[in-house]
Amino acid sequence: MLHTHETEQEAEAQLGPARRPRSRRRRFLRALAATAAALSLAAVVLTGLAAWHNTYDLREEHVVIHTGGRALNAVLALPHRGRGPFGVVVFVHGDGPIDATHDTFYRPMWEAFAQAGYASLSWNKPGVGGSAGNWLDQSMADRAAETADAIAWARTRPDLDGHRIGLWGASQAGWVLPKVAATTPGIRFVIAVSPAINWLRQGRYNTLAELTDRGAPPAERDAALARREAGLAVLRRGGTYADYRAAVPSDRAMTADRWHFISRNWTSDATSDLRAVGARGVPTLLVLAGHDRNVDVAETETVYRRELPPRSLQVEHYAQADHGLADLDVIRSETRAFLTAVFAPRSLFTPGYLDSLRTFTRRFNP
Template identity: 55%
Template sequence: MALLAGSGIVAVVLWQHSYDMDERRVTIRRDGHTLHAVLTAPRGGGGKPRPLVVVIHGDGPVDATHEDGYKPLWEAYARAGYATLSWSKPGVGGAPGDWLGQSMADRAAEAVAAIGWARSQEGVDPDRIGLWGASQAGWVLPKIVERTPVDFVIAVAPAVNWLRQGRHHLLAELRKRGASPATVDEEIARSDLTRRLLARGASFEEYTRAMGGPGEMTAGRWGFITRNHTADVTADLPALRGVPLLLMLPGQDVHVDTAETGTVYRRELAAGGGLTVRHYPDAAHTLVRAELGESGPALTLTALLAPRSLFAKDALGDQERFLRGLRETERPVRGD
């Protein structure tokens, strides 16, 4: 009986992780970049050129599929008739390089190289290539658009200002933990000290001495923060004016102040006519249902047994509808 039950669970897992799309591993070599990527496509179609979604990751050592977490999204895109391209960050999963050595401009250059490669691939419509990006990708998306034409953008909880995002995250986590006023004051003081160190370009050794030890910080991470802590998307956002843009804002985001994001994007982009804003009151940062948390048994079990159920209501459907709407709308082809 136990064997039968175990076989049943395995069958459910295999079925739930069988996605209705074609998928292949590719290596992108272009403009000095070597990227380990995954290219998906709708099944059937006889090799006819498909519009493409290019994935720009958020923070952290993310592999091409985000440990398969992206696949429900890609399946929704395939239903809408879209291919998807995503690659592992440098240094992740055997890919060459080190993502911690990158600036946001470096990440944009990497993406531009990948898009250039994609435009030359059979089965990809070179005039129908757009971007999907989450969180930290908010600083990368407009830099890509400044360098190469794109057909659309899907932005999930994009950050506006690095330092303000960090303070929002700190305070949200302290509230979540029920921290005492004394603890809040102490943590804010440590955060302010970190900001002063960043402002004067302190080395990792200086940071370690000032903070009484490295804590969870590493030399690589400190270098990454030092390179990128002045990031602010406001000046770059005009590059997105007129580009069809779906802005997806979770209501329970402890990482990004989505109220600020909504205000800034509306102020800078509403006049261009391309902005669509969707709110998800019960979603956490990655559009996962907030009730599942960002880690723990409930999230792990759902990811294993029902990965499409990870996402907040309408989060997958809204993206699919947005993409379908683009396919039904003929727009002038942009020149390179």
Template identity: 45%
Template sequence: MKKKKVSRRALTIVSMIAALALVSVGVTVVGNDYRFVQAPIQIPVGPGQLEGVLTTPRDGDARGLVVMVHGDAAVQANPDELYSPWFEGAADAGFATLSWSKPGIGGSTGNWLDQSMVDRANEVAAVVDWARRQPGVPTEKIVLWGASQAGWVLPKVVAERDDIDAVVAVGTAINWLSQGRYNLLAELDHDGATGAERKQASADSDAIRKLLERGASYEEYRIVTTEESPMTPDRWAFVARNHNVDATADLRDAAVRNIPIFLMAGEYDRNVDIIETETVYREMFGTDLTVEHFDAVHSMARPVVDDSDFVGLIVGVFWPRALLAPGVIDT
């Protein structure tokens, strides 16, 4: 039986596919090769522990520590490696970074949905205390980096301690309820909702607020809600516990420390009213505050990767640094 000859065209196509595959692998490796060294850690907190990572500059010479304070949701120490560009930026500036998985996530014990904002602040304080006891952790200068929901945590920690040297606040809010309403309306605008849809969504939101105000049960919430994906019982309890939080008083107390505060605001933030946050921060912190605006969404990502799952996936796999808006890490 004669062997079939392979055409030059077929060989060329195969060669091109192989070359593209090699290039893709090379790009992926380079795009995910970060300028830092990372080690797993376990932080004892109360009867349990928090699982995290300590990231340091490659030369091992760090002049301080950045403590990462997560926003909402079940967040790991480095969720899908998306914090790596932040870790790298800190390392390039000569800082180590400490980040941990929320209680109940990964190897961390507990349940983050059982926490109040006071509990979260106490957790951060316990982590800082632990870090200061470790001979290999550089705590000469301590910077708190916090995103979104961390806006109700950061000022509590700063107000209670005298060893925090600076704060980086990323898309933080002031009032839980007003932030929720802003987010609702901004998402409706983004999705091109009709006037009738906006009216109905606002009415549904008002109904949930009334339930929260009178301490209604989860069963009552399930009867009233029209959400396609209703909250779980734990989530309902978490919201009920925290829905009245407002950062204003804590920000005022934190301002007494007179430390540098850096507020990062995304111009396309649909989660938080950045104008409200900036106005309150300027009133509280005065000359201690620096504000930078970026062409970014709430997470400081470029709008294009936020709006397109496909683009976000490709960029995230091959060059995750490019997920963030221009200037975010350098600034």
């Protein structure tokens, strides 16, 4: 017969190996549960933080603008407080299939304008987000007429001040803003962000800048310029898309829709319209980026200063910004750009730009 102490040791030895795994499993499950709870809490916190940072001091109203026999789905972003009538900034998009919010990129700007007492009006381009038509069917004159119709619509709203209507536009809008400001009565101001002057010179600049950025060898540069000249030769003689496809290698050719869009617009030049804007004395804020690979900002500034009187022109340079006024330090890292877009979208813009929009626009309050 074993002594009690020996019996206890033997029992412990027999039970120990069975008990220890169960104890480890319990500890593991408790740790797993705690980790899951912590992750769930973190997810809730991060989701709430993202929602908070993506909540803007605005009242957004979905509206419909009729122009050229078609309906465009639009957003009217009003200041969160007050009944108006508010001034309104009409947004003119750059190139591409852009919706009213530009994939939410516009909202920080809408908020800046709202803080200055202004509403913002923007629409889905034709063929985008339920808007009728096809934006690739438009000339710059068509886009200007569309913008004028949007202004006319805004002037029917009792909560908007038809005497305080301004324009904001970027990139390709450089050929639209001056047309509208030169022909539409009562435009109080224009904000032109990275606008181009001449379609052909802009295209050549962009081609060369992108090749330089990626360190393309001379042979690639020469081939790109040769393809460009081949396409231009077809445009100059009024050739068809089939002529263009015969002149350019198929793996480098643009689509038929894009070809027709360019054939409508390749002679665009903003100079004469800017001269007319200058004659009207429309106050203009010209915003230029230090790292613009789309537009030759030196040419743009030269022409704006030549055609607009000094008293009506304000020029601002943002050395650490790209073509869209995004902060280079942010967008150089895809991870940082993503996290910023989710958790601090206002910080996507280069420092000072949003403040400048507020300050400039407040000048036109009663």
